[in-house]
Amino acid sequence: MTTEQLVADLRAMWWIRAFEEKIQALHKAGDVRGSVHLCIGQEAGPVGACDALGDADALFATYRGHGWAIGRGAPPHALFAELLGRATGVNGGRGGSAYFSAPAYGFYGENSIVGGGASHAVGAALAGRQDGTGRLAMAVFGDGAMNQGAVYEAMNFAAVFALPVLFLCENNRYSELTPIRDMVRNERLTERATALGMPATRIDGNDPAVVRETVADLAEAAREGGGPAFVELTTQRLVGHYIGDVQQYRTKQELDADVLVEPIAVAIAKLAGSGLDTGAIEREVRDEVEVAARQALADPVADVSKVKEHLYA
Amino acid sequence: MPELNYAGAVNAALRRCLEEIPETLLYGEDVAKPGGVHGVTRRLWKDFGGRVFDTPISESAILGSAVGAAMFGRRPIVEIMWADFFLVALDQMVNQAANVRYVSEGRLSAPLVVRTQQGNSPGACAQHSQNLEALFTHIPGLRAAMPSTPQDAFDIMVSAVYSDDPVVVIDNRTLYFGDKQDVVTDGDPAPIGGSHLRRTGPAATVVTWGAITHQVLTAADRLAEEGVRLTVLETPWLNPFDHDALHKSLADTGGRLVVVHEANTTGGFGGEVVVRALEAGVLSGVPLRIGAHDSRIPAAPELAAALLPGAERIYAGLKQFAAH
Numbered sequence: 001m002t003t004e005q006l007v008a009d010l011r012a013m014w015w016i017r018a019f020e021e022k023i024q025a026l027h028k029a030g031d032v033r034g035s036v037h038l039c040i041g042q043e044a045g046p047v048g049a050c051d052a053l054g055d056a057d058a059l060f061a062t063y064r065g066h067g068w069a070i071g072r073g074a075p076p077h078a079l080f081a082e083l084l085g086r087a088t089g090v091n092g093g094r095g096g097s098a099y100f101s102a103p104a105y106g107f108y109g110e111n112s113i114v115g116g117g118a119s120h121a122v123g124a125a126l127a128g129r130q131d132g133t134g135r136l137a138m139a140v141f142g143d144g145a146m147n148q149g150a151v152y153e154a155m156n157f158a159a160v161f162a163l164p165v166l167f168l169c170e171n172n173r174y175s176e177l178t179p180i181r182d183m184v185r186n187e188r189l190t191e192r193a194t195a196l197g198m199p200a201t202r203i204d205g206n207d208p209a210v211v212r213e214t215v216a217d218l219a220e221a222a223r224e225g226g227g228p229a230f231v232e233l234t235t236q237r238l239v240g241h242y243i244g245d246v247q248q249y250r251t252k253q254e255l256d257a258d259v260l261v262e263p264i265a266v267a268i269a270k271l272a273g274s275g276l277d278t279g280a281i282e283r284e285v286r287d288e289v290e291v292a293a294r295q296a297l298a299d300p301v302a303d304v305s306k307v308k309e310h311l312y313a
Numbered sequence: 314m315p316e317l318n319y320a321g322a323v324n325a326a327l328r329r330c331l332e333e334i335p336e337t338l339l340y341g342e343d344v345a346k347p348g349g350v351h352g353v354t355r356r357l358w359k360d361f362g363g364r365v366f367d368t369p370i371s372e373s374a375i376l377g378s379a380v381g382a383a384m385f386g387r388r389p390i391v392e393i394m395w396a397d398f399f400l401v402a403l404d405q406m407v408n409q410a411a412n413v414r415y416v417s418e419g420r421l422s423a424p425l426v427v428r429t430q431q432g433n434s435p436g437a438c439a440q441h442s443q444n445l446e447a448l449f450t451h452i453p454g455l456r457a458a459m460p461s462t463p464q465d466a467f468d469i470m471v472s473a474v475y476s477d478d479p480v481v482v483i484d485n486r487t488l489y490f491g492d493k494q495d496v497v498t499d500g501d502p503a504p505i506g507g508s509h510l511r512r513t514g515p516a517a518t519v520v521t522w523g524a525i526t527h528q529v530l531t532a533a534d535r536l537a538e539e540g541v542r543l544t545v546l547e548t549p550w551l552n553p554f555d556h557d558a559l560h561k562s563l564a565d566t567g568g569r570l571v572v573v574h575e576a577n578t579t580g581g582f583g584g585e586v587v588v589r590a591l592e593a594g595v596l597s598g599v600p601l602r603i604g605a606h607d608s609r610i611p612a613a614p615e616l617a618a619a620l621l622p623g624a625e626r627i628y629a630g631l632k633q634f635a636a637h
Contacts, residue, residue, distance in 0.1 A: 058385070094416045101417050108384060108421070113408050119374045120409070123381020123389070130338065130364070130387060137381070150404070153374035160369060310419040311453055313477030 205233025514542025
C-alpha cells in the first residue's frame with residue numbers, strides 16, 4: 001500500500017464526507033428539502049469498489065447512494081443541484097436525494113425501495129451478455145435488504161445464468177432504525193449467498209484498500225464467466241438513518257466506539273508517521289465542495305414548464 | 314396470409330419480433346422448452362437460442378431484470394404466467410419500470426413488454442381469475458392493451474415491442490385456441506393505440522375490451538335482430554385510450570354510453586371512461602357500467618357465472634338500457 005494510494009483514498013473519502021456534511025448543512029438551512037439519507041462513515045465502500053468498474057459497467061445503489069455516485073465520478077455540482085431541486089441537477093430535480101441516476105457516469109440509479117435495484121443489475125449484466133460488452137453490474141444494498149425476498153430472487157437469477165453481477169451488502173448494523181442482529185437468526189449473512197451457489201466473503205468495509213482488492217478479484221472472476229459473487233462490507237453509519245433521526249436506539253458508548261474505527265479516522269492514523277499534512281487534504285476538499293455547492297445554489301430552480309415531459313417516449 | 318388462432322397469432326408476432334429486432338429477448342416461467350403453460354411460445358427457443366429462455370419462478374427478478382436489460386438497449390419480452398402473479402412483483406412495474414424514463418428526464422428508458430393473461434375460466438380459483446387491467450391504467454408511465462382477436466393479438470404485440478415505453482399486453486386464455494382467422498403478418502408495425510368500430514347503430518355506444526368483446530357483439534347482434542341497433546366500440550388499447558373515437562361515436566348515438574368489462578365494477582377502468590366522456594360534455598342521460606359483481610371469484614363454474622357479466626346479463630342490460 002503506497003502512501004500515494006493512501007492519500008488518494010483519503011482525499012476521495014473526504015470528498016464524500018464533505019459532500020454529505022454540506023448536504024446536512026443545506027438541509028438545516030432549508031435549501032435541501034425532503035428526506036435525506038447520508039452515508040457518513042461508509043465512505044470506504046464506494047472509494048474502494050468503484051475502482052473495479054469500467055466505463056461500460058453499471059452500478060445500482062440505494063437511497064443512501066450519494067457516495068456511490070461520487071465514487072463513479074458524477075460531478076458534485078450536478079449532484080448538489082439535484083438535491084437542491086435545480087434545473088442543472090443530474091435529473092433536473094426529478095430524482096432528489098433518494099432516487100437519482102447519472103447514467104453518463106455509469107451510475108444507474110439510487111433506489112428508494114429497499115432491494116429494488118438488485119434485479120436491475122441482473123438485467124444490466126444480461127444485456128451485456130447479449131450486446132457483447134460483457135458488462136459487469138454491481139448492486140449495492142444495505143443489511144436491511146438482506147431480508148427482502150426480491151434480493152434473493154435477483155441473486156438466484158444471476159447465479160443460475162452465471163451472470164457477472166457483484167452483490168455488495170454494506171452492513172452498517174442497522175436496517176433503517178433496527179439492528180440487523182435482531183432481525184436475523186443467523187448473523188452470518190454471507191451464508192445466504194453461499195447457499196445460492198456463489199462465492200461470498202465478509203470484509204472490512206472501512207478499509208478502501210481491502211475493498212478494492214477484494215472487489216477487483218471477484219470482478220475479474222465474474223467477467224471470466226464465474227458468475228455472481230457477494231461481498232459483505234462491515235461498516236457503520238456515524239449519523240442517523242435520515243437527517244433528523246435522533247438515534248435513540250443507539251448508545252453513546254457505541255457511537256464513541258464507531259468514531260475510532262470509521263474509515264477517515266483510520267486513514268488519517270495510517271498516514272500519521274508520513275509527515276503529510278492530512279488536515280490540508282480535508283481543507284482543500286472542503287473548499288472545492290463549497291464551490292460546487294455555491295455554484296448549484298446559484299443555478300435556476302427546476303423548470304416547471306417541463307414537468308410533464310418524458311413520461312412516455 | 315396465414316390462418317392463425319389467437320395463440321398462433323401471438324406466437325407469430327413474437328417470432329417476427331425476434332427475427333426483426335436483434336435486441337429482443339423472450340423469457341419467463343416455462344416459456345422456452347415447455348413452450349409456455351398455454352403453448353403460446355412453442356418452438357421459439359429452438360430458433361432463437363439464448364434469446365429465449367426459461368427462468369426461475371421469480372416474478373420480481375423476471376420483471377426487474379427486464380427493466381435493467383431494457384435500460385441497456387435490450388427489448389425484453391417477458392411473461393407473467395397469470396396476471397394474478399403480477400401482484401407479488403408490482404414494485405417492478407409501478408416503482409421501477411414506470412419511473413425510469415420520467416425521473417431520468419429521458420436519459421434512460423425501459424422499453425419492455427410484459428405478456429400476461431387473465432380472467433375467469435371454468436373452475437379457475439380466486440387467485441387465477443382476476444381481471445387486473447385497472448391496476449396498470451392507474452399508473453402513468455405504463456401502457457396497457459387487451460386484444461380479443463388473432464389480428465389484434467398479432468398487431469398489438471408487434472406495436473408493443475416496437476414501442477419505447479413499458480407495455481403490458483393482457484390476453485385472456487379462453488381466446489387462445491379459438492377459431493383460426495386470416496392474419497396479416499407482414500404489415501408495418503403500427504404505433505400503439507387505436508380502436509375498432511365493430512358494430513354501428515344509433516341506440517347507444519357500447520365500449521368494451523378484451524375477451525368479453527365477443528359476448529358484447531353476440532348480445533348486440535341479438536338486439537339488432539330485434540330492431541335495436543347499437544354501436545360497439547372495441548378499445549383494445551387502454552393506455553393510450555382512444556377517447557376521441559369514443560366521443561365521436563357518442564355524437565352519433567345521442568350521447569348514450571355503456572361500458573362493459575369483465576373486471577370488477579368498482580374501480581374498474583370503465584368508470585374512468587365514463588367520467589372522461591362526462592367531462593368532455595358528450596354524455597347524455599345516465600350511463601351504464603356492466604362489470605363483475607364486486608366479489609371474490611369462487612371456483613365452481615356455476616358460482617363464478619353468477620358474478621361475472623356473461624352473455625345473458627350483457628344482453629339483458631343492453632336491452633333495458635336501449636329501452637329507456
